[in-house]
Amino acid sequence: MKSGLEDVIAAETKLSDVDGAAGRLIIRGVSLDDLVATSRFEDVAALLLDGLFDEHIDAASIRTQLGAARVALFPHVEAADAALLALPPVDAVRALLARVADGEDFATAIRLMAAPAVFLPAILRLQKGEAPIRPNASLSQSGDILRMLTGRLPTAEQTAGLDAYLVTISDHGLNASTFASRVIASTQAGLTSSVLAAISALKGPLHGGAPGPVLNMFDGVGKPENARAWLSQALDRGERLMGFGHRIYRVRDPRADALKTALKPIFASGQADAGRIALAEAIETAALALLKERKPDRPLDVNVEYYTALLLDALGFPRSSFTGVFAIGRTVGWIAHAREQTLDGRLIRPQSRYVGPLPKAA
Numbered sequence: 001m002k003s004g005l006e007d008v009i010a011a012e013t014k015l016s017d018v019d020g021a022a023g024r025l026i027i028r029g030v031s032l033d034d035l036v037a038t039s040r041f042e043d044v045a046a047l048l049l050d051g052l053f054d055e056h057i058d059a060a061s062i063r064t065q066l067g068a069a070r071v072a073l074f075p076h077v078e079a080a081d082a083a084l085l086a087l088p089p090v091d092a093v094r095a096l097l098a099r100v101a102d103g104e105d106f107a108t109a110i111r112l113m114a115a116p117a118v119f120l121p122a123i124l125r126l127q128k129g130e131a132p133i134r135p136n137a138s139l140s141q142s143g144d145i146l147r148m149l150t151g152r153l154p155t156a157e158q159t160a161g162l163d164a165y166l167v168t169i170s171d172h173g174l175n176a177s178t179f180a181s182r183v184i185a186s187t188q189a190g191l192t193s194s195v196l197a198a199i200s201a202l203k204g205p206l207h208g209g210a211p212g213p214v215l216n217m218f219d220g221v222g223k224p225e226n227a228r229a230w231l232s233q234a235l236d237r238g239e240r241l242m243g244f245g246h247r248i249y250r251v252r253d254p255r256a257d258a259l260k261t262a263l264k265p266i267f268a269s270g271q272a273d274a275g276r277i278a279l280a281e282a283i284e285t286a287a288l289a290l291l292k293e294r295k296p297d298r299p300l301d302v303n304v305e306y307y308t309a310l311l312l313d314a315l316g317f318p319r320s321s322f323t324g325v326f327a328i329g330r331t332v333g334w335i336a337h338a339r340e341q342t343l344d345g346r347l348i349r350p351q352s353r354y355v356g357p358l359p360k361a362a
């Protein structure tokens with residue numbers, strides 16, 4: 001028995017490979033660097049879903065169908081009552097997602113990818129007392145999300161930045177939420193049920209819940225010259241440095257570099273506070289030096305959450321919504337894995353070893 005199923009291979013997949021020793025992520029045969037440099041969200045969606053449904057799938061038709069689905073789903077936002085809006089954004093998105101009819105077909109997959117993209121910006125606006133903004137079917141998924149969030153058409157750099165984020169986090173091996181999605185799919189419950197289970201797993205602080213605290217750390221450090229002293233004191237208190245370390249990566253998380261590259265044009269063009277990136281770089285340098293001194297036996301490097309925090313903040317997402325944005329990007333990976341599992345056809349039903357008491361002998 002392996003606690004946490006660590007190192008246990010529980011599925012064969014053609015979707016993505018996480019090489020923790022080399023710091024490499026491959027999605028359907030393409031390395032993450034190449035994928036981020038050449039793809040928008042719709043391209044990676046076509047790549048991940050290709051061959052998993054009866055339909056021919058390409059990026060252009062996904063873009064058209066997502067646009068139509070965003071418009072069709074917008075009326076569901078009216079179900080966001082005061083009780084729903086009192087929830088954290090990711091919980092509110094999950095509650096609205098439960099209204100998407102279950103199914104196994106490509107139309108359901110499209111609705112599930114479009115739904116969080118419509119619901120999250122609407123919920124964030126309603127929580128601030130602002131009216132939600134109707135989707136625009138002619139925009140790309142990233143462009144429309146940003147427009148529905150801020151009420152303004154995003155710049156090319158902002159749209160490219162969100163595309164880079166959604167591509168970067170689209171799939172990542174058999175992480176906890178993806179495994180949850182596959183377990184549900186193996187019972188033939190339907191794609192909506194798989195995505196609901198996956199989002200429930202994602203929201204936990206040990207999985208997708210942590211980039212907000214990275215921003216708290218930036219706020220705490222304040223100025224680059226404070227970095228070493230502030231971080232040193234945090235480690236003295238036994239705290240972990242947010243945005244560093246990973247269960248699988250023993251070197252730099254390749255997703256961190258992809259996001260760092262993606263956010264540079266936004267900062268370079270003056271669309272976000274340039275001081276922020278200088279602060280992030282100073283904290284990163286100081287943290288890596290300190291972690292090397294304090295934990296010489298444990299390779300600890302930057303993870304995806306570090307530059308996620310900087311990028312999503314620069315794009316105007318409040319820190320409370322970061323897990324919800326993660327869900328927008330990862331839904332396509334959950335759907336691809338659910339379909340792969342359904343096509344495999346085998347119910348996931350592991351065994352447990354009973355270690356409790358035995359009945360008394362008669």
Ligand code: ACO
Nearest residue numbers: 206207210239240241242243244245246247298303304305
């Ligand atoms: N800062 C300081 N020390 C750390 C950190 C960190 N960020 N991460 C690990 N360590 C230390 C631990 O204290 C431990 O030291 P010890 O052996 O002296 O007690 C050692 O490294 C091993 O730690 P584990 O908890 O066994 O490492 P694990 O691989 O389980 O942890 C995790 C991975 C949870 C991501 C951890 O590195 C962490 O808490 N990081 C900070 C939070 C964070 O950035 N989370 C986002 C991760 S990315 C994602 O999930 C999408």
